[in-house]
Amino acid sequence: MSSISFFRPANLSEACELLAKPNHLAVAGGTDLIVKLRNGLFPNAAALVDISALPFKSIRKEGDRLIIGSGCTMSSVIASPEVNEYFPVLVKAASTVGATQIRNAATLGGNVANASPAGDTIPALFALEAEVLIVGQTGKRKVAIDEFFTGPGRSVLKAGELIEGFALPLRKTSGAFLKLGERRAHAISKINLALNVFNDGQKRYRIAIGSAAPTVLRCKSAEELLEKAGEIDAATLEKAAEFACETAKPISDVRSSKSYRKQMAGVLLKRALKAVI
Amino acid sequence: MENLVKVTFSLNGRQVEAEVLPTMTVLEMIRRNFRLTAAKEGCGKGECGACTVLLNGEPVNSCLKLAASLTVSDQIVTVEGLEKDATMQAIQHAFVSEGAVQCGFCIPGMTMTSYKLLQSNPDPDEHQIKQALSGNICRCTGYRKIEAAVKKASETRRNK
Numbered sequence: 047m048s049s050i051s052f053f054r055p056a057n058l059s060e061a062c063e064l065l066a067k068p069n070h071l072a073v074a075g076g077t078d079l080i081v082k083l084r085n086g087l088f089p090n091a092a093a094l095v096d097i098s099a100l101p102f103k104s105i106r107k108e109g110d111r112l113i114i115g116s117g118c119t120m121s122s123v124i125a126s127p128e129v130n131e132y133f134p135v136l137v138k139a140a141s142t143v144g145a146t147q148i149r150n151a152a153t154l155g156g157n158v159a160n161a162s163p164a165g166d167t168i169p170a171l172f173a174l175e176a177e178v179l180i181v182g183q184t185g186k187r188k189v190a191i192d193e194f195f196t197g198p199g200r201s202v203l204k205a206g207e208l209i210e211g212f213a214l215p216l217r218k219t220s221g222a223f224l225k226l227g228e229r230r231a232h233a234i235s236k237i238n239l240a241l242n243v244f245n246d247g248q249k250r251y252r253i254a255i256g257s258a259a260p261t262v263l264r265c266k267s268a269e270e271l272l273e274k275a276g277e278i279d280a281a282t283l284e285k286a287a288e289f290a291c292e293t294a295k296p297i298s299d300v301r302s303s304k305s306y307r308k309q310m311a312g313v314l315l316k317r318a319l320k321a322v323i
Numbered sequence: 324m325e326n327l328v329k330v331t332f333s334l335n336g337r338q339v340e341a342e343v344l345p346t347m348t349v350l351e352m353i354r355r356n357f358r359l360t361a362a363k364e365g366c367g368k369g370e371c372g373a374c375t376v377l378l379n380g381e382p383v384n385s386c387l388k389l390a391a392s393l394t395v396s397d398q399i400v401t402v403e404g405l406e407k408d409a410t411m412q413a414i415q416h417a418f419v420s421e422g423a424v425q426c427g428f429c430i431p432g433m434t435m436t437s438y439k440l441l442q443s444n445p446d447p448d449e450h451q452i453k454q455a456l457s458g459n460i461c462r463c464t465g466y467r468k469i470e471a472a473v474k475k476a477s478e479t480r481r482n483k
């Protein structure tokens with residue numbers, strides 16, 4: 047391990063150039079990466095590239111979007127007046143990540159780039175229809191969050207590319223984020239669910255489920271049902287829950303079983319809807 | 324080939340320098356290079372909180388923070404740096420008088436996290452104490468006495 051180099055680039059072009067080289071690993075908060083490095087997951091690591099000097103830490107309005115920098119920690123997302131005002135579902139999701147010590151270091155960009163199906167802010171970003179802002183050696187590009195992930199731990203990010211931030215359509219929303227873990231605090235999700243409700247002339251529902259498939263899933267069947275239903279009665283609630291269970295395509299692993307996860311998708315959706323309406 | 328990185332930062336209020344390996348954590352550095360041994364390695368994975376220090380006033384797991392990433396403006400505070408701090412003293416006394424310490428391994432982390440809690444919330448209720456300490460694991464005490472100690476420390480501070 048002692049032959050690993052360390053870089054702390056001060057600008058984007060330098061950072062992207064370094065990260066284009068083989069086995070150069072970006073480090074933001076380090077809460078995923080250092081654990082993996084410790085566990086021997088990067089036997090060929092050549093360099094650690096600390097990206098915390100890059101201008102990724104602001105939260106700002108830009109036209110009809112709120113841009114949240116990838117380097118914002120969970121704690122700074124939770125403390126942001128804008129995020130609280132517009133995107134309660136993201137505040138709730140970020141609040142469930144680890145414990146205080148983790149939230150003070152863990153970044154939004156790291157949570158997304160790590161691409162764990164259990165990453166808690168990911169369903170919230172799906173439900174908020176976020177765009178991932180990517181910067182690379184040849185320029186910038188945007189990818190819709192539901193096209194960003196290609197599998198567990200995998201995404202469309204190429205060598206030499208970084209997530210600069212996330213662009214969220216600026217509109218008032220209400221929302222809920224629920225997760226089931228081994229205990230109430232400081233646990234990785236067995237399954238999680240984000241619900242975002244907004245009104246653009248009509249009441250809209252956006253539902254995303256995590257840890258229930260190789261990547262986070264939107265549950266469009268339930269969204270459509272709820273939008274058509276208008277008033278949500280007990281029967282609609284049951285039907286929506288059924289759709290959530292059908293959408294979930296979970297596996298059994300160390301954290302939970304397939305059948306439990308599938309059933310809980312429906313239970314979480316019902317709880318989330320009751321909390322919001 | 325060893326790629327040492329030179330870092331300058333503030334440690335317990337003093338500007339210091341160190342030469343560290345790229346993969347060295349803040350925890351390893353403060354224990355080995357500076358012989359400050361209050362912060363402990365319980366898990367090395369962010370789970371237990373025994374390594375909690377304040378980085379720029381906020382509690383973080385020093386086992387997950389790269390020492391090489393520290394900069395001149397970064398301030399690290401460990402229990403040793405709060406020896407004369409009235410809030411930390413109130414916390415330490417309360418932990419002792421409530422019997423909240425057994426083997427003691429978790430205590431530097433517990434007191435650091437409690438310190439930050441009382442700084443930002445001088446009168447926390449039981450739920451807030453549990454929430455704040457959820458990243459600190461204790462294998463001995465069963466937590467009740469730790470919660471009582473934090474409550475007591477908050478009373479001591481408010482009544483003086």
Ligand SMILES: Cc1cc2nc3c(=O)[nH]c(=O)nc-3n(C[C@H](O)[C@H](O)[C@H](O)COP(=O)(O)OP(=O)(O)OC[C@H]3O[C@@H](n4cnc5c(N)ncnc54)[C@H](O)[C@@H]3O)c2cc1C
Nearest residue numbers: 074075076077078079144153155156157159165166209369
């Ligand atoms: C004890 C513990 C508890 C945890 N609990 C939770 C939890 O409850 N919920 C949850 O979702 N997660 C949890 N995590 C996982 C982790 O904390 C989060 O995923 C965190 O958001 C990662 O962010 P980071 O800044 O620490 O990422 P890092 O570890 O620095 O990086 C993670 C990965 O993303 C890449 N990366 C980072 N930033 C960028 C960027 N801007 N552009 C491109 N690539 C980038 C890195 O190269 C690396 O591959 C936990 C971790 C620990 C250790």
Ligand code: FES
Nearest residue numbers: 365366367372386
């Ligand atoms: S040693 Fe850092 S959290 Fe356990």
Ligand code: FES
Nearest residue numbers: 425427461462463
């Ligand atoms: S006193 Fe032994 S771990 Fe807490």
